[in-house]
Amino acid sequence: MSGNPDSLGISVTYSELVTIDQEDIILIIDVDSAVSLCSEGVANKSTNPVDVLTLWFNKLLRAYMNESVCCVRALREMCKWFTIESQTDSKVHSGHIKLMSMVHAFAFEFRDHLLKAGERLVHVLAYFVFLMIDFCLESDRSHHQIVADLQLATLCLLKDTSTKSTKVHPRLVLLMQKIMEIADIEGTRIGDLQLSVKTSETIAHMCLHFMSNCHADPKDEMPDWLRETVLHLCEMVMSYLDSTLNKGTPNAPAAKLKELVVVIRTYLLMLHHILKKGVGHVDDDVAACLMDLIMCEQTRLPYYSDIKQQQLISTYVRPLVIDILELVYSSQKCQDYLISSTLGTPESDYFYVCIDFLNAVSADNADVLPSTCRTLQKIFEYMFKDAKNFVNGERFNLVLDAFGSLLYLVGNIELHRYFCTGIFQQDIVTSQVCADILMLSFRLKEANKCWTDHAIEQAIAFWHKCNNSYAMFSTNPSQLLVQRFLRYFHSLGKHKLPVISLQNFRHLSAVAKTDVHVGMKILKRLEIISSSAPTKVELYFILYTLRWLCRNFWCNTIK
Known part of the structure; x- marks a missing residue:
């Protein structure tokens, strides 16, 4: 040859x-x-x-x-x-x-x-x-x-x-795909765990280097090498969770369980480091992969009945999942995936994922984007599409804490207006929940000395106006909620009782406490008007109003 x-x-x-x-x-x-x-x-x-x-x-x-x-x-x-x-x-x-x-x-x-x-x-x-x-x-x-x-x-x-390296050559994507295939295969073998981790760590290291030295517009699509890496790390975590802790029962020997959970933590750390660098715009596949990981039941403590498993998850897995959610929650694709999931099969329960999302928004010091505000509203609607969470004391308290803290921390006018409007909804559950959330946010501001005299005066004027919008003797349930806020701000501002008159009747009925002195003043005014025959039509209303007010006042005092 x-x-x-x-x-x-x-x-x-x-x-x-x-x-x-x-x-x-x-x-x-x-x-x-x-x-x-x-x-x-x-x-x-x-x-x-x-x-x-x-x-x-x-x-x-x-x-x-x-x-x-x-x-x-x-x-x-x-x-x-x-x-x-x-x-x-x-x-x-x-x-x-x-x-x-x-x-x-x-x-x-x-x-x-x-x-x-x-x-x-x-x-x-x-x-x-x-x-x-x-x-x-x-x-x-x-x-x-x-x-x-x-x-x-x-x-x-x-x-x-x-x-x-100062730039990424296209051949690198093919190489990284091959390396990730190897890591995936080795990850299924207990004896190859560390080798698989080392392989993925090398890919993550290369990614972090390129992210630091190859500057791209955050609005651009993720480059293939970064996209493939994020998908790989998510899939490795999901694979280990499914194979190791499926249905809350370890599929690995007890001696190996902690090692496997630590491996999961290592992959989560790699993913967290990359996301913290800022991955820019994510596509549907990446958003779905990230949210599937965040929404995975195996990352939540209630999934496990064994205390040792709960300790492992709470120590090595749960904190990083929350950190990752805080990094990706603002992505519109991720939010769309969460909302589409809540609209999916009714037997699936996304309550705790939604609570995590609320807490992630609260933890971020950035302004709440309009798109995020709409997502928060849809989450609220999902949580109270029926009375299931309203009648569950534990869940209801979680919702109040999450939304109340959110309103206090973010100070978003659109979100605040949404809950104010919710008070006047016909649905009694929605009305009550919105009122409780608003009241908690107000009390948080009070506890942290955030109310100014001017703000209190504005609040009293607003709720007084809302209170006067009802008919004289309305029994609308939302009226009681409005009076609750008027009473709160009246007390917060340490205002004196308004003058007893027809014009101030609704205000007085809302803020007057069961005080004997106040009751006697109302009774005396009633006696004066009753002693002479009314000569004007408005005196009929004053007389009737004072009798109604006096009766309610003394009934409350007796109670």
Whole structure:
């Protein structure tokens, strides 16, 4: 078999290439000719791909790398040769094991050469390595240590070369996808847990570096390398949760349970670090993946009956899930996914997810966006689409605390107006809940000394106006709620009782306490008017009003 002639015009056969001393190779045949010679042999099946690859890592690559010759094309062809090998021989044999050992030795000895040669060469070499690892993972575990050593060495090489990168080459996406496939496969094996984690950590490290050095417009779509990484980390967490703690019962040995939960925490930390950097605009798939993780039952304590499991989740998982929600809650895609979920199957319960969302908004110092405000309103409507949460004391208190704290902390006028309007709804549950939420937010402001005299005067004027909008003797339930607020602000402002008159009747009836002195004044006024026959129509109303007020006052006093 004849190879391509080199610059000296010398023809070299494959058998001759095998016998040439390493130090003479660069003098006899150039790298492109050597690649063409070997490609021809693999194509016509005159040479075994494993033997060719072994030759390259044992001698040819070393010879060319020593002379700083570019070997990118050679490594690309090696990927093709190994793909041919994996398609013809599905079982790992001694030749493959020997090849992996040689690749590992080469990567160790020529580490500095590879880093100096640049990221393109390292990326292609890494892709070749992970092709081999992918092939070997399908067989028995006798060669596990060799695979692990080679994988860790390659990951270290990738991490080091990425620190010098200033832009992301498109080939990186394909490489990262292959590496993530390996991590996914290894993650299903208890013995490969740490190897899987190390693999994902390398991807996360590369992502963080590129996010810091490749500045993009936050409004742009996520780049593929970042999108794939976020999806990978979410899927790894979900996979571990499902396989480890499905239905609240550990599927792993008790001795391994904590290790598995710590692994979940490690993946959550990687995801948190990336999201904290700011991922910009997320698409539907990423939003769904993030929200599925946040909404996952296995991340919540009530899912578990065993106290030890609850402790593990509360220590290693739950805090990070909440931190992640606080980073992504403002994404419109994430909010849309949450709302669409609440409108889905009625048997699903998203109450606690909604509470988490409310708390995430409260914890953020940023202004509440109009879109978020609309989402909060839809969450409120979901929580009280019926009376189920209203009659559940524990849940009702959670809602009051969440919405009341939110109104106090964010100071959003649109949201405040929404709950004020809710008081006047025909639905008695909605009306009562809105009033309780508003009152809690007002009392929080009072406790933190946030009310000014001017604000109190404005509040009294507003609720006084609302109170006067009802008919004289209305029994509308919302009227009682309005009087509740008028009474609260009257007391907060330490106002005296208004003059007893027809114009002030509604105000007086709302703010007058069961005080004997006040009752006697009302009774005396009633006696004066009653002693003479009324001569004006308005005196009839005054008389009737005072009698009604007096009766109610003394009834309340007796109670």
